Amino acid sequence: MNDAAHGIGLAVSTVIFALRPHPVTGLSALWIPLVRRTRNPFEGSWALPGGWVSEQESLADAAARNLLETTSVEPSYLEQLYCFGEVNRSPDRRVVSIVYWALVRPEQAVRSVDGENVRWFLADELPELAFDHNLIVDYALWRLRTKVEYSRIAHALLGPTFTLTELREVHEAVLQRPLDPANFRRQVEKDLVPTDAVVTGGRHRPPRLYRYDESISLVDNGPLTHSGAATHNGLVPSKARSFA
Amino acid sequence: MNDAAHGIGLAVSTVIFALRPHPVTGLSALWIPLVRRTRNPFEGSWALPGGWVSEQESLADAAARNLLETTSVEPSYLEQLYCFGEVNRSPDRRVVSIVYWALVRPEQAVRSVDGENVRWFLADELPELAFDHNLIVDYALWRLRTKVEYSRIAHALLGPTFTLTELREVHEAVLQRPLDPANFRRQVEKDLVPTDAVVTGGRHRPPRLYRYDESISLVDNGPLTHSGAATHNGLVPSKARSFA
Numbered sequence: 001m002n003d004a005a006h007g008i009g010l011a012v013s014t015v016i017f018a019l020r021p022h023p024v025t026g027l028s029a030l031w032i033p034l035v036r037r038t039r040n041p042f043e044g045s046w047a048l049p050g051g052w053v054s055e056q057e058s059l060a061d062a063a064a065r066n067l068l069e070t071t072s073v074e075p076s077y078l079e080q081l082y083c084f085g086e087v088n089r090s091p092d093r094r095v096v097s098i099v100y101w102a103l104v105r106p107e108q109a110v111r112s113v114d115g116e117n118v119r120w121f122l123a124d125e126l127p128e129l130a131f132d133h134n135l136i137v138d139y140a141l142w143r144l145r146t147k148v149e150y151s152r153i154a155h156a157l158l159g160p161t162f163t164l165t166e167l168r169e170v171h172e173a174v175l176q177r178p179l180d181p182a183n184f185r186r187q188v189e190k191d192l193v194p195t196d197a198v199v200t201g202g203r204h205r206p207p208r209l210y211r212y213d214e215s216i217s218l219v220d221n222g223p224l225t226h227s228g229a230a231t232h233n234g235l236v237p238s239k240a241r242s243f244a
Numbered sequence: 245m246n247d248a249a250h251g252i253g254l255a256v257s258t259v260i261f262a263l264r265p266h267p268v269t270g271l272s273a274l275w276i277p278l279v280r281r282t283r284n285p286f287e288g289s290w291a292l293p294g295g296w297v298s299e300q301e302s303l304a305d306a307a308a309r310n311l312l313e314t315t316s317v318e319p320s321y322l323e324q325l326y327c328f329g330e331v332n333r334s335p336d337r338r339v340v341s342i343v344y345w346a347l348v349r350p351e352q353a354v355r356s357v358d359g360e361n362v363r364w365f366l367a368d369e370l371p372e373l374a375f376d377h378n379l380i381v382d383y384a385l386w387r388l389r390t391k392v393e394y395s396r397i398a399h400a401l402l403g404p405t406f407t408l409t410e411l412r413e414v415h416e417a418v419l420q421r422p423l424d425p426a427n428f429r430r431q432v433e434k435d436l437v438p439t440d441a442v443v444t445g446g447r448h449r450p451p452r453l454y455r456y457d458e459s460i461s462l463v464d465n466g467p468l469t470h471s472g473a474a475t476h477n478g479l480v481p482s483k484a485r486s487f488a
Contacts, residue, residue, distance in 0.1 A: 008297060010252055053329070055251050055338055058331055059327065083342045085303040096342075135467060142467055
């Protein structure tokens with residue numbers, strides 16, 4: 001056994017995205033939950049939820065546990081983002097962080113409320129975070145926006161059924177630009193299955209509800225097909241923590 | 245300080261690709277150098293080159309050092325592939341491996357010769373490797389093939405100038421299918437700069453040499469622009485090793 005790695009801490013952190021209304025415009029926007037650090041380094045700063053990797057837990061399980069502990073919710077999508085390991089990213093001790101990113105559905109996101117040391121922030125209006133966590137969030141946002149363009153990932157931010165307008169608004173919230181409704185419909189239609197249901201509420205022509213064709217996967221991860229799917233049952237939310 | 249991570253080893257491994265002629269067809273094919281393990285677990289098996297992460301070395305530097313130690317060459321492209329951390333991937337002790345993938349140019353690849361414990365293999369005809377290294381190579385091949393379709397990555401497997409036929413043969417070797425020469429030319433032309441040189445050798449219409457427009461980057465990694473560029477100077481090749 002080589003002891004060279006023994007001084008290096010190994011942590012998992014998670015960038016969690018959910019859609020909630022923007023407080024000013026009322027439009028759907030991306031939000032991220034952060035935890036306030038209660039000790040040094042960076043005591044008092046906001047940071048991504050995270051923790052040390054424990055010996056008998058896979059990396060994805062550790063990420064899902066972080067998520068559950070911070071927000072009390074289970075993700076509809078969880079994927080490894082990147083491993084951050086610069087020598088001086090934590091001031092006290094070298095910490096290598098394997099970072100995951102997760103998407104949470106609205107019906108799950110409402111279960112997570114702000115507390116003293118957990119708060120949801122608009123993803124594009126974050127304060128200065130601890131460690132290199134601003135860079136990490138920037139990269140997660142870039143990955144999400146890139147992936148929305150070529151995969152069905154937006155699905156994971158929606159409930160099981162939705163209107164075409166709701167689906168377009170998710171894409172607009174992620175990409176931060178308006179999309180032409182007719183072009184959008186043509187692009188997504190092949191992946192959608194119309195349901196028999198419509199939105200109720202007395203409108204003259206109530207919009208139809210759709211669901212995704214679940215025989216097609218959200219994202220193609222090639223030989224790592226199973227790596228995005230974390231098992232995260234039986235975990236009980238506890239104290240929120242953050243790590244480098 | 246939390247000691248939970250102290251039993252977990254932290255390693256870096258690298259999947260290195262270069263183009264060399266296929267021994268039967270003579271066409272360009274992808275090759276990978278592997279190292280033979282000289283101790284347990286998996287003593288005698290072939291494995292990816294790798295080593296423990298040392299305290300004062302970034303992850304990309306450790307990957308570049310692996311590469312130099314194994315093949316005596318410097319990569320033209322180096323990118324983090326994925327972090328593999330399943331609990332039981334190494335039989336003796338938990339090892340989390342941050343894996344990089346690298347592309348090497350032909351003029352560099354000829355500097356690397358097979359030795360007793362280092363040998364180049366056809367990427368699609370590997371033996372059963374140690375640990376989960378077959379899965380890792382499969383994923384690296386999938387990433388390379390996906391990336392060749394939408395980025396200029398093939399460049400990193402070629403010399404500074406090349407003919408259109410040579411460039412198409414690189415794409416064909418990576419994608420393992422023939423490409424229509426006229427369509428291919430239309431797709432890549434916008435990224436190419438014709439040089440004044442032609443291939444010499446007395447042919448009636450000698451083919452023109454091109455180079456890539458270097459103002460465009462090989463791959464768009466968003467906010468992690470610098471993460472693909474390893475600094476790997478001043479390292480001296482030594483004993484090849486492999487880790488989980």
